[in-house]
Amino acid sequence: MNFLSVGNPRRLLKLLIVVFTSLIIGLGLLTPANADTVGEEYDYAVLGNVKIEGVAVGGVRMVVEGSGYSAETLTSDDGSWLIGVPTKDVYSVTLDESTLPAGVVVLEGEPTQEVELGLSGRVVMNFFIGEGERNEVSFVDQFISRFIYGINFGLMLGLASVGLSLVFGTTGLSNFAHGEMVTFGAVAALVFGVFMQLPIWVAIPLAVIASAGMGWSLDAGLWKPLRKKGLGIVQLMIVSIGLSLTMRYIIQFFIGGGTEQLPGFDSPKISLFGAVALSSNDLYSMGISIAVIIGFAVWLIKTKTGKATRAISDNPDLAAASGIDVDKVIRIVWIVAAALAGLSGVLWAYFRPGIKWDMGTQILLLIFAAVTLGGLGTAFGALIGALIVGILVETSGMFIPSDLKYVGALVVLIGVLMFRPQGIMGRKQRIG
Amino acid sequence: MSSNETPQKATGLHVGTAEPGCKKTDPMLVIDHVKKSFGGLTAVDVEHLEIPKNAITALIGPNGAGKTTLFNLLTGFDTPDTGTWSFEGKSLSGVPSFKVAQMGQVRTFQLTKALSLLTVLDNMKLGAKDQAGEGIFKSLFPRFWKKQDAEIEVKAMELLKRFKLDTKKEDFAASLSGGQRKLLEMARALMTDPVLVMLDEPMAGVNPALTQSLLEHVLNLKNDGMTVLFVEHDMHMVRHIADWVVVMAEGKVVAEGPPDTVMKEQAVIDAYLGAHQDTDLGVITGRIDTINEEESK
Amino acid sequence: MDWGTIINNTLAGLLTPTTIAFALAALGLAMHFGFAGLLNFGIAGFMAIGAYGYAISVLTFGLPWWLGMIIGVLGSIAFAVLLGVPTLRLRGDYLAIVTIAAAEIARLLFLTTAFTDVTGSADGLFGYNSAGGFSSANPFPPGSYGFGPWTYNSETLWVLTFGLGVLALCIWLLWALMRSPWGRVIKGIREDEDAVRALGKNVFAYKMQALIIGGVFGGLGGIVYAAFANVSPGVYVTSITFFIWTALLLGGAATIFGPVIGSVIFWVLQAFLSNILPELAINGILPVDGTQAATLRFVLVGIGLMLLVIYRPQGIFGDKREMTFVK
Ligand SMILES: Nc1ncnc2c1ncn2[C@@H]1O[C@H](COP(=O)(O)OP(=O)(O)OP(=O)(O)O)[C@@H](O)[C@H]1O
């Protein structure tokens, strides 16, 4: 509801305006001493005051999200709040209308708004609130829009998961360095698109190619020699942990601990229907994911290499005996897995938004959850698992605190292992 | 060679005619309607089967007949879709595998399971039942288990001598040969003082000289009052030591009876011995196609 | 370059509360992985629960320090049971994934703002050592103790004494368990649990016992660390788990003293690198800036872990024949 469109004069009278603290300046001084704060350890902060008719409202839930960071707090009795944030970035600030007194709503704009941290490192975000009809996004609308976000997230998760699943199926390796392959794709896009200033439609394909090259070199330089050496799968798993640490910190070495953005990360939202709005990035992202996944599926089902891949997952000895060049197929699997992971990283960098050295580690467990959910080693199962995890993560934010949204997916992961260890699509193992 | 002396065969094991599912005078295991399928494939489908007490019973049948699966079901390593079975009158359905073993029904595995990084002696000592030192609190104080452990060691060494492994007692089981591991697994099973010993292909991959001594061990088990149920593809051995033979094919019991009569039955020749000869021919004549077909199944 | 300071700081790494906490956690992993073959990638979760259990008992429920620590231990036992019941029947690599996920769940629950009153969310907890009376239980009068690199104030000395006492107890416990018939069953399970089952042992119960004992060691590691530093959710991340694995494999997974010595080597090396690398950077010998130099040592941990597992999987003190990577 627009501030000026409030036609009813009585309502207009009742309309309360929150003081623009920011205009009065002197931020540090005006920050109330007992503001309810979280994340004080960070250098940057989003803060504000919630007041109706000059009367402070305590206990209102404020959420700040962005760049993979999320925190929330309740306003103190004097209405103030402050949430520290790790980086100078764009964050979305949400005032939870359900925690306002009955009949009080955000009158101007949405209850969720974007803020950008400026030079001062602090930004004030105040909402116009007052009595009125809650311009509440209906539960259904909210659910649908979260659901669509979930699909988007699930698709990019799927890109990463099918790769992990293929590698697991063909080599038995639970690759803990897969998260870093995701980060690598995003960082490569950053290098090409920002540092080298290439147009983004060139930078992204180059990033995917670089990721594929990474997959090739990892197999050629590390995994194949180790297979030849005859390392056990637990040993390989721990090697992959070492590789994960190495890659993660090498990336931090080069890009530092902050968050970087790809060009065009803040594309405007396009209203689709109801309250459902997606940015053009979201739409592109989903389109690209779907196209690539279809291409991947065709590759896996139709081509000779794809069939060989599945044969090796079924029974490596038999596949080798029937004349399949197992090493060559595994090499291709690594290249494909790395390329898909890299692409997933680029898309995720737009979705979060932001590129950070440990972003892959954040997503790794969700990838594992997706793969396990679908049944270890079945590529299409992993895809379905990824969609479920993606949707679950995004929609669970409606029911549990947003900083616990990954917990839901991990709990489901453990639950699935309890009741159906072979996953949704997997088969039971032969005993004895 | 001892195999030339015909061992004393147990007789009068069954009641009525020797047909699939016939009654035994003194059954140790009674199996009813046990069925297990993997996806579409029915691996085991046994209507009724009794295993006689204090006798050596051979379970034979073509590859994939469901013998190992039946072993898994009977010992609690796998759960059947339907069916009940009892051991010395006690129902075993739903009893976990370790309890089955504690009751005295011990098995070995087709793919030998030697505990590679334990010494041969530790492998043996692990088999002994009711060890005080295996409880977590008593284990902390040797005075609770030192004496028992010494007794167990004596018993283990006796068995190792019988199985000609006593010189290897300090070696890791990983360093044993395949045949020696079979012997170790069998000896270890005997450490539990079993009532029923179930051996899954004890002779597979064992050289003739070792086969000889293994056969004697199996016969000794019966003399010691144990009941033996074993799976074997070697018909010589079956004829030589089994008192009773059960034939399985495609999950079902197709024939049973004393070895001499059973092996003459047409059903057995069709289901097993005939097929057996066919595969042999395939190998001998180098009909590679046949082998490939076998493999890709 | 100031070699004196570098050497001094490096040697100081030999004996710190952190080293002791690490050694305890590594000992727990030795029980889990080295002896029982359980792939636990969630040791950080056990540590977190021990530490938070202690701190929360004191701060929220006003319990004395020793009772708080006991509750921290009970918490890690409960965590082990909670993890073990669904997963100990599953294949080994599933346990790896479940434990790492469970540890993350625990960390996120401590981090969330939903329970700030109790957990302090991102800020963590502090002040419990004095509130619960751990500090005042210090038998050492204020002053400076020790010599050279190993000079401690009375508070640190108290934590070190306490930590070393706990560590010694745990080492004895592990040693006593592993030489007994109980230890034989545990090692048998590591080799082939079906074979052990076929001999009439309740494999699930044994695995659960091993998981609990190792978990308690991990919890004690967290408690000792909490007795020294604040409890902060940023500590109990998966990287810590991997560092502890590195320490464990360095010493030898299936040994009693290996994990302890591995932890000491790990921290001495860390202390050395964190001193020498910035020095090298400042002196222009390494063409990197200060923060990059600090990052470099974690790169080296990763590379070290890979080389270790590839070329010396039995660790420095392990017996080549008794290499634990059987599967
Ligand atoms: N876990 C399992 N999953 C799927 N199929 C199985 C499983 N276990 C056994 N089978 C199938 O059940 C059938 C019976 O197998 P089983 O191992 O019992 O045969 P067997 O009689 O022991 O053969 P062999 O003489 O070769 O040892 C086979 O067709 C096998 O492929």
Ligand SMILES: [Mg+2]
């Ligand atoms: Mg078999």
